[in-house]
Amino acid sequence: MTVLDLLIEHAPALIVAIPLFGAFLMPLVSRVNEKLRNILALSIICLTGFFIWLLATDVLARGPRLYIFGAKNLASPMVRILFEVDSMSIFMITITVILAFIALVYSWSFMKEHDGLDKYYTLVLLLIASTLGMELTGDVFNFFVFLEISCIVSCALIAFFISEGEALEAAFKYIVVSSIGALFILFAIGLLYAQYDALNIATLAQVLKYTFLDKIVLVLLVVVLGMKAGLVPMHMWLPDSYGRAPPSVTLIIIGATLASFYGVLRVIFTLYGNVLSNAMRFALPVNVLVGWILIALAIISIIVGVIMALVQTDLMRLIAFAAVAEVGYMFLAIGTSIAALGSPYATTALQGGLLHLLNDALDIGLLFLVAGALYYATKKRLLDDISGLARNMKYTTVFFIIGLLAVAGMPPLNGFASKFLIYESVYQLNPILSIVAILCSILMLAIFVKVFYAAFLGPELPGFKDVKEAPRSMLLAMGLVAGLAIFIGLFPNIVIDTLVKPAADALVNHAQYISTVIGGI
């Protein structure tokens, strides 16, 4: 066994362990040197990224991988902490690590003038570790633990600007909502354990029978994870917390939110994959029912998201409402693919939804970075207070234009590629879905054109004569995201073939996920 094999074998554990270990190293290194700490944090992410790359090449080529803590094999009883990595997990951890890298590059200049940065970096790395853990784990209880860690850490990060009362308020709302949600997840896990004596997803998926208690579990898991992903009408914590968190970490919090979305996918496609299409309710297969419920919530999310975003005056809150709408697009796509399980357009919809997940993270992330740059340059949050910044902030303007076009789904940027797939698949289930999706994406365009006008165009106000362009590290971070957005927009097929298609196949093909564990006994 070569060193490389060994590294790949232990990669799933290392991917979580390295940022976790690094997190607690941060206060120590902070005492030595600030710059060293920033470099160390970045290199920890790079190292994690390297392991993710190793693991990705292996998993994409050879199928799912199992990592069992404290044992070579899985023996009965099946209660072991285990990580299971399939192409879907690979897709998610790749997104998370990209977002984390960009956020850290951005933080370098953005957070420079604040104190308490040792804690900041500790929290950021912990959040990254917990998000990666949620996406890698093959065990429901483990998922709960990582979810709770990410919820505690996100809350602390949202409250980071502790001198503002609003940040505290947002953090309190976030922790109330998400800790109640997490407790319900724990309750659901207890129900599952009581029936099947197992905690890992694959075993549960195999023995699940869709009993009365399983229905309760399904509803609890989907609703809680849907809330954590930001489905209307359970979205209200999202604008509060996104709007008040430091813009440099909003990107990572988006990653954590998307991990909850991943949880929904795991629950529906893998955990309940065996039973959904067989069970009946109202003379309909349950997968159609689940799909239509998600579609209904998604449509409400899209509409409420854009309509509320149109009247927001606080820039970051406005972007957060747009993020709600974007989450709606993802749920629309996966709802369609669940409702139409097995038909050819279900696959297209699923791929479109997953690609949109990536694009949403990048586009909304880019807009938050731009909003952060504006905040950094002007110290103003309200759109009414700023004007004519295109004169002094040329690069930021260009990045904002890219973000605007991407988030509104204009060709040839990445948002168009995924929305294109979504429009051209969901209309087959019902034409109205596509119509609403198209209309709301145009409203999204109107919203961000308004932001563009308010922040960048318009006359030069006297207060902004000597506003400076954002510092270099922030420009670099924005440039990286913008570059990715353009790349995915121009070569969508490359991303779809290498990452999205395997992920979609892994979701649909849950038998493989199960047999990896069952065969590993």
Next chain:
Amino acid sequence: MFTLESGSGFWNPLLWILIVFIAFLLLYGIRGFGRNTYKKDTEQTKAFLSGNKEPSPDEMHVKASNLYWGFTTSLNNVYTALRKMHTGNTSDYVLWFVIILAVLFLVFGVM
């Protein structure tokens, strides 16, 4: 290979970029024939206000919250309802969660 196929249609970004690039070269050339001078720092670069005296930029600036006024007023009912829904009260956030939970329990036949 570079064409994104959805099963219902196609989209080839590279082709579009090429077309735009060629058209840009051509039209930029054509545009070059036009006159590109004007008298800087004279009356003619002031904003056109039907001959009224130009107020300071602060007063002339149309604020972001006034934009799309016609659209938001025509959706006034919707906005009133949505504003009522977004109370900002944490208990209401949890209440919505409980409501959705209850509705789905009903739909799935638990209750």
Next chain:
Amino acid sequence: MIEYIPFIAVVGMIFIGLYAVLFRRNLIKIVIGISVIESGVNLFLITLGYRDSGVAPIYTSLPAGTPSPQGMVLPVPQALTLTSIVIGVAVLALMLSLVMHIYRKYGTLDIRKIRRLKE
């Protein structure tokens, strides 16, 4: 009937906690409500692992004559509960510190007055 009492208690605690979160206005009471929900869920997990007249699942100090493993309570729910309690303490501490800071900034603990972020 008697074996159902813990489950009834679990449901009761969860509903009491939810009631506190939904209808009490004081932040501290909301935090207490969340704690009560958490205790309910923990009680649920513990109850799942309970066996009538079972002993603690420690092999080295097993009382003589106990059938193993049938005579022991299940260890896994206890491990889960311990983890959950630890997490619960962290959440509780964080929430209480937030409440403290909020009181400093807003000068009130009434949840209806702490809503500068709305619409």
Next chain:
Amino acid sequence: MDILELSELSVRIILGTLGLTAFGIIFGLFYKGIDRKLSARMQGRIGPPLRQPFRDVAKLFAKENIVPDHAIPWIFNLIPLVGLIAAISILLYLPIGGFPALFSWGGDLIVILYLLLIPSLSLVIGGFSSGSPYAIIGAQREMATIIAYEFPLAIIIITIAWKFLQKGATNVFSLATITATPVWNQVTGPLGIIGFAILLLVLLLVTPAELSKIPFDASEAETEIAGGLLVEYSGRNLAMFYLMDGVKTVVLASLVVTLFFPYNLSPLLHLASYPGMALDILFYLFKVFLIILFSVTLIRVAIARLKIDQIVYTYWIPLTLASLVGLILVMWDSVVMNLFSSA
């Protein structure tokens, strides 16, 4: 793809772009001239000569190109060009002159729907970037108009695609599929025909708003906001917008022709080769003329300008309802006919 195909493709792209740019600009201006002449005659005036639009462009090129103080110069100058280029790029995806579309494998109806947004969007951003209150008011009205008419437009496009899908076609958004078997051949009964007729009518009413013509030109409204979003534009920048307007007219008329009247005369008359082509081109130009006559000239002569809230209302309530009725009729078409045939 070998080197031969690649070179053929690149020649197609280059020549197609150059040719269609020339076509779009020349015929756009030509149709503009016809439109002005006709509307003048309808109002009892003599009207300008047909070549007046060409002269206008030539004159604008010779005028000063003023960049106002409050504008952001690089956006202000770039935007008219972007709009014109986007309008021209649509022509390559549409069947022009009775020939199949040049690159129907490169973009479909959804792509065209989005590309159509870019010229309007460029007007909006151009207006916003000029920093004059009149222009800003005009630009926000234009944006509201875009939102308004996009609703019925989306319904029309999705309905057509859905109908083709029900008939078992593949690549239903592709214009090649739609021109191969016109929508009127997809229906099974009178309900479908009525439905598509309603959709056609709505599309004809969407067209003037896309082109911001009276009665939907609240964004320009010369009499109240002095040209609106174009108020600060002059010289060659204004000429670019002028050309864009002409090209968009051709694009939209061609879109209507493609969706609803993709018929050619040559198979009917058994003409082949060059005479057939010439006839098809003439027939296509005639169809485009008819569309422009109905949806631009007649409407603009007959109706006065609407206020912006009336525009939003018109598109979101009556026209959206009408197109939804069209959608439902098209959806029920086969169902109802099946009922009859089974009974």
